[in-house]
Amino acid sequence: MNIQKLISSVRQAKKLRPLNDFHRIxxxxxxxxxxxxxxxxxxxxxxxxxxKASGCKIDISFYGEVFVSPPESVHRFELAISNxxxxxxxxxxxKKLESVHFVKLDNIDADNTLVISIKTIRPRxxxxxxxxxxxxxxxDLFAETILKELNQRVRxxxxxxxxxxxxxxxxxxxxxxxxxxxxxxxxxxxxxxxxSKYLRKVIYVNDISITEMQITVNKSYFNEESNHYFGKxxxxxxxxxxxxxxAMSHGxxx
Amino acid sequence: xxxxxxxxxxxxxxxxQDKQVQYPPTTLPTLCFFEFTQTLQDTIDNAIRLxxxxxxxxxxxxxxxxxxxxxxxxxxxxxxxxxxxxxxMNISFSGSLRPYKQSHFSTAKISINQLKFNQIxxxxxxxxxxxxxxxxxxxxxxxxxSRQYSEQEDLYYAIEPIVSHLxxxxxxxxxxxxxDSDLQLGLLNKKGNELYAKMETIETEMNYxxxxxxxxxxxxxxxxxxxxxxxxxxxxTQLQFEQCxxxxxxLNIIGPCITKAGLLGKKEQYIYIEFGEEK
Numbered sequence: 001m002n003i004q005k006l007i008s009s010v011r012q013a014k015k016l017r018p019l020n021d022f023h024r025i026x027x028x029x030x031x032x033x034x035x036x037x038x039x040x041x042x043x044x045x046x047x048x049x050x051x052k053a054s055g056c057k058i059d060i061s062f063y064g065e066v067f068v069s070p071p072e073s074v075h076r077f078e079l080a081i082s083n084x085x086x087x088x089x090x091x092x093x094x095k096k097l098e099s100v101h102f103v104k105l106d107n108i109d110a111d112n113t114l115v116i117s118i119k120t121i122r123p124r125x126x127x128x129x130x131x132x133x134x135x136x137x138x139x140d141l142f143a144e145t146i147l148k149e150l151n152q153r154v155r156x157x158x159x160x161x162x163x164x165x166x167x168x169x170x171x172x173x174x175x176x177x178x179x180x181x182x183x184x185x186x187x188x189x190x191x192x193x194x195x196s197k198y199l200r201k202v203i204y205v206n207d208i209s210i211t212e213m214q215i216t217v218n219k220s221y222f223n224e225e226s227n228h229y230f231g232k233x234x235x236x237x238x239x240x241x242x243x244x245x246x247a248m249s250h251g252x253x254x
Numbered sequence: 255x256x257x258x259x260x261x262x263x264x265x266x267x268x269x270x271q272d273k274q275v276q277y278p279p280t281t282l283p284t285l286c287f288f289e290f291t292q293t294l295q296d297t298i299d300n301a302i303r304l305x306x307x308x309x310x311x312x313x314x315x316x317x318x319x320x321x322x323x324x325x326x327x328x329x330x331x332x333x334x335x336x337x338x339x340x341x342x343m344n345i346s347f348s349g350s351l352r353p354y355k356q357s358h359f360s361t362a363k364i365s366i367n368q369l370k371f372n373q374i375x376x377x378x379x380x381x382x383x384x385x386x387x388x389x390x391x392x393x394x395x396x397x398x399x400s401r402q403y404s405e406q407e408d409l410y411y412a413i414e415p416i417v418s419h420l421x422x423x424x425x426x427x428x429x430x431x432x433x434d435s436d437l438q439l440g441l442l443n444k445k446g447n448e449l450y451a452k453m454e455t456i457e458t459e460m461n462y463x464x465x466x467x468x469x470x471x472x473x474x475x476x477x478x479x480x481x482x483x484x485x486x487x488x489x490x491t492q493l494q495f496e497q498c499x500x501x502x503x504x505l506n507i508i509g510p511c512i513t514k515a516g517l518l519g520k521k522e523q524y525i526y527i528e529f530g531e532e533k
Contacts, residue, residue, distance in 0.1 A: 018333075021351050022280050026327050033332045084330040085287055085321050093285060094325065097265040102364045105261040180278045185353040188274065197276050 013064025023177035028080040029064040050143030059167040062243040175208040260290040264361040284325035301340040343477035410449040493523035503529045
């Protein structure tokens with residue numbers, strides 16, 4: 001496990017992050033404004049060193065998610081870094097804004113604070129957030145705190161993680177997000193623009209398959225399918241943004 | 255410990271800049287946060303100065319330090335292009351997600367005065383300031399325009415009776431006396447329209463100059479709260495400055511009244527400032 005390689009995969013996945021803006025269940029990972037991205041990578045590198053020293057296994061997915069599995073544990077967790085204002089009462093604010101134009105908030109830190117969040121990979125698991133500033137560059141302590149929290153959580157789990165889990169998996173939501181993003185990126189000259197419009201009206205999508213030159217949308221369990229054909233532009237787009245698309249394409253060639 | 259700061263939270267709505275594009279719901283934020291700092295206040299003040307100097311309606315500035323929260327995905331998305339729109343009274347923010355090029359969501363407009371102050375201060379007008387050279391210069395210009403305006407107005411209303419008389423004459427004497435009245439009427443109408451357009455231009459210019467006068471001499475902009483005690487009266491008039499008009503040698507400041515409770519009322523109030531007769 002070469003740390004530099006892991007960091008460069010995170011850096012490489014940065015170009016895929018805009019997909020998250022169109023994703024109903026955004027992928028976790030490193031979401032940092034451009035000017036602070038390199039600082040976040042330095043922080044990540046230090047943490048990786050500590051995790052490695054503790055015998056953890058680290059994986060980076062195609063979309064830039066960071067997965068860490070502690071030694072001798074069947075459980076894994078995902079790690080995210082973001083800089084976000086420290087505001088937790090969005091629901092309350094939304095309610096309040098129904099009757100007024102704006103709300104003044106005092107004594108709240110709305111600066112973009114660097115936050116590291118961790119979550120075990122289980123349904124309904126909650127994120128735990130850590131303010132980076134609280135650890136004052138003591139990465140040893142930081143990594144230790146994170147692992148301690150994880151071990152504490154794991155102690156209460158009496159069943160295994162959801163069966164077979166892989167670093168790189170692709171969901172229908174990923175494909176829908178790619179279609180919406182492709183529609184916005186390529187504009188009205190692309191069929192994705194119109195497919196994205198069409199998908200907004202569809203209430204339930206059971207499955208989508210994107211294979212070479214063809215997108216099949218399965219709307220329900222009754223095999224109600226529609227086929228949409230695409231060209232070179234879209235092909236190039238999917239090669240760049242969609243996990244597993246290349247493999248499908250090559251499989252077809254053989 | 256967090257220091258006391260001035261964070262403003264606003265609701266966000268979708269903007270239909272491009273009817274053809276339908277924005278997926280994940281691309282629409284629900285809340286907008288920004289800190290009302292001294293730097294931001296200075297930027298707004300500069301924008302307002304620019305509005306007055308160049309007689310613009312709105313100034314749009316690229317904004318940084320604006321945070322957008324997306325309720326649907328429970329996230330703050332980065333790399334959103336944000337713009338701040340400043341007009342004489344309000345500011346609002348709009349933004350666009352990559353790869354969209356046009357702003358596709360915007361906040362409501364909020365009053366700059368309400369942002370700045372918890373309780374909007376009431377400015378008093380000291381008429382002595384009108385004796386400064388700058389004020390005198392502006393007043394003379396306004397008076398000059400006002401005189402021009404009344405000359406044009408006299409001409410305009412002088413034409414009207416002629417038109418109606420001519421029309422009457424045309425109807426009663428149809429086919430008897432050939433006056434070529436259609437042509438005359440057409441010419442008079444055209445002249446009337448020209449005069450009217452000229453009057454409107456002068457009026458706009460006068461209003462612009464009087465806004466400049468109020469801004470440069472009293473430091474007043476639209477949306478400010480004013481209090482004025484006329485020389486011959488003991489009761490004060492309090493209103494929110496919304497517009498100003500010049501009639502003859504009087505400058506009228508018009509706007510909704512401020513109630514005793516310190517709120518905006520429905521009734522319209524006027525403040526009359528006499529420039530005095532010409533020497």
